[in-house]
Amino acid sequence: MPPAPAFADVTASDSTLRRFLHGLPGVDTVGLEARAASLGTRSIKTTSKAYAIDLAISMIDLTTLEGADTPGKVRALAAKAVHPDPTDRTTPRTAAVCVYPDMVATAKAGLAGTDVKVASVATAFPAGRAALDVKLADTRDAVAAGADEIDMVIDRGAFLAGHYLKVYEEIRAVKETCGEQARLKVIFETGELSTYDNIRRASWLGMIAGADFIKTSTGKVGVNATPANTLLMLEAVRDFRAQTGVQIGVKPAGGIRTTKDAIKFLVLVNETAGEDWLDNHWFRFGASSLLNDLLMQRQKLATGRYSGPDYVTVD
């Protein structure tokens, strides 16, 4: 697969790539966080809240990524994705169910006949510490089992060591393995990249390499999705489209547990990337417990009284 023509010279070598990534505008930490916090004070009420809750539900990649995952657990999750609130069939479905590669077939079966996608993490998730051929085999397994989406992790060690071309080539190789079947989400593990400048560089690196989505984190480290790092990635996809015409999705994952949080992220999307991204084809939440909170809030809007955890399903 040839690189996007606009970036052919950028990816010619490690040094050209470094020069490009380090030439991106800097990020001022205080200013970025202040902007994210300020958008967090938007007050979303009544009709706009109802819209936001349904939109958020439809954007969830309902996730289970545990060593203890079993077919039973995955089937339950699939059922939940299709009918999040069994008492209210108007509730939208989630966007996808996100599992490990060996659970893809089970998830696929549970979701048969619906438009809910199966996403699979791959490439030696979450650490990404394996040889490229192992990562590609991991990916091939998931794709062969029917995964619609692949959530890969980048090699943070290589990134932090400045071996940007290695990271780039890995992403391209995984993308090639995904073929036409699966959309590729590239996870940066922003908590390990540590600086906002790094997150901006990783975003561009991922986009140039052919990511369909850029994703904050695995949910397995201390700091996962935050309003600030997601805002920064939204700026990146906005600028990338302005420059290339190609639209890329964004997926914050981990740490988003409440309706209030989710709505803040939707405000970030609305006022940063714009409404073209207000669609589950372009924005996702990687979450598990978030769904039940959204459902309780949805019930509250419908009935006028606060719901409780006994009125949503535990899966």
Added chain:
Amino acid sequence: MTKFEYAPAPESRSVVDIAPSYGLFIDGEFTEAADGTVFKTVSPASEEVLSEVARAGAEDVDRAVKAARRAFEKWSALPGAERAKYLFRIARIIQERSRELAVLETLDNGKPIRETRDADLPLVAAHFFYYAGWADKLDHAGYGANPRPLGVAGQVIPWNFPLLMLAWKIAPALATGNTVVLKPAETTPLSALFFADICRQAGLPKGVVNILPGYGDAGAALVEHPDVNKVAFTGSTAVGKAIARQVAGTGKKLTLELGGKGANIVFDDAPIDQAVEGIVTGIFFNQGQVCCAGSRLLVQESIQDELLDALKRRLSTLRLGDPLDKNTDIGAINSAEQLARITALAETGEAEGAERWSPACELPSSGFWFAPTLFTNVTQAHTVARDEIFGPVLSVLTFRTPDEAVAKANNSQYGLSAGIWTEKGSRILAVANKLRAGVVWANTFNKFDPTSPFGGYKESGFGREGGRHGLEAYLDVR
């Protein structure tokens, strides 16, 4: 039709109870004006009359100054620690009543509740906290042992930050042992009158704080009063000059915080997304009715197009409308008079050939409104690059090199504020060194803190408010 409409989220008006009429606050009591005159204060967002307020005249000024003089002896003799505790009480009551005061300020001034709630009121309380702490520490402030207060302070404040400007004036004055007579602006008298009530709740001795709502004539009478020892004014440069003439030869101590035409300088290596936010904050905070607004954008020519595109895109997301709506970014202009002035200056800009741009933006049918406006193709010779507009109007100029940027930034009668945007630390410091401005923000803009001195160079006035430096204005340090 946008996908994600934000339903109105208005802050409740019922948290504030505005009386149909208010008196002057003299010697601890609310009282009518000697000649019985009153004036109406309106909500600039709706033109609704909020209340009728007694209008102070020269006789009332005299009464208030006498009350302040009587109170001075005991107040200044109180141990600093006791004065401190009064100010701490005031700070706490302001914190407790901040929601009420924020709504009140938004109603009377027209600025968004987001600003009064998140900026004005927290800063007001913090200012009283900070100066409360100084009251018993004046020996440590660097003005010699046991520095003395001046006496009665006459203070005249503007309408753009009514309660915050009151705090900037009253907190240091009281901490140092002065008593005050304060005249709020005629379009925004209410929060000062609510403050009078807070003084009563705090048990502040009578006469220590006197509030005289009124017009320019009351301000002039206060400045002129022979028994006033200190004059502090925040407002326009023209009035500031008139006050300086009035005070000349009287020995009254004077501090002036006047107009500005702040340059916001963006270099090609700036953190662009944050610079865009800083430009927006710099000129559209409080509808640009800010003396330290970054009303001149100086952008390095090499990134002009990219920056302006980003800025215009960002301006299109600004939400203008009901100031009480928590999602409103841009509120109403404070008065019909101010709106007329902004309108006239913007028309001058067009007439002189600058290119005018505003985002698509519907203005409410009643009240005083002005859409966020950009002028490009502006040069140093344009009126919109030289005169203070005091509204949401940004003039964009370009430069090629750092020294050109500095030369253009300094090429102004004013010298209040400036901004510098670059990721290069040494450039920030080199440029800051050369700027003739009292406050220089680097990679940020419009930041305020009670510990940080604020004030201007040149015709932006003299004296500093805030910080340790802010004490000097109210101490006899001659």
Added chain:
Amino acid sequence: MSDKTEQNRLSVFKTYKLYVGGKFPRSESGRVYEVQDSKGKWLANAPLSSRKDARDAVVAARKAFGGWSGATAYNRGQVLYRVAEMLEGRKGQFVHEVAHAEGLSKSRAAEIVEAAIDRWVWYAGWTDKIGQIVGGANPVAGPFFNLSTPEPTGVVAIVAPRESSFLGLVSVVAPVIATGNTAVVIASEKAPLPALSLGEVLATSDVPGGVVNVLSGRAAEIAAPLAAHQDVNALDLTGADAELARELEIAAADNLKRVLRPQAVDGEDFAADPGTHRLTAFLETKTVWHPTGSLGASGSSY
């Protein structure tokens, strides 16, 4: 505590406990000692802290240091002022305890408690001013920006005054935490009850757990491990006698703890203007250099 005015109702005694990491543990040793009033009458049992309690307190203080020193000075001022507010509401209790502890009349004890409340207010006002007094820009002879700012030293172990059980205690604790240090304080050995009660006030005053840790017991026994502790950064010896102070100072030299020595043999007058020396004793000065340079390579053309 016994109560002579008791009529028919039997009063409920308070179990005095340590205050460590925001919690109220008993001494790990399980020991207590008898606390008596000035006339030798039993007041209560107080925990007799061990070296392990001291160790736990240091761990708690270190854990709290990052958050507390990283809080804004304004925030710390608000918290200290909140302590004054809370104390004002519990004045009666402290007047009672101080009167018993120090053998004072109620009115004299009230004066002392009021002075202690005002002392919190005094230091609440210092949090955001001390840097403006002891820091500043230095006009170095070169194209450099040069700024010195004070920063807190770290974990400070305090031997509280022996006689002034409350005003003295507040006078040594408040300045340490005002600047962002965290404290392990050894209460007056013979009159520890006001100190232990202060812990209850701190716990309800927005002071984060671990910022102040209060231990009661034998000063010499607890102070020795603190003075030798490698994760303690400074030592206030106000309540140590000359002999103990010397011993502790020697131990403190091992990791060069900053040491504040007792002011006078006959004790410090805590009613006097406290000045700033207790604030500055536990500050480090950090000086930052940064080039300023000139605007361009070719000099100004304007």
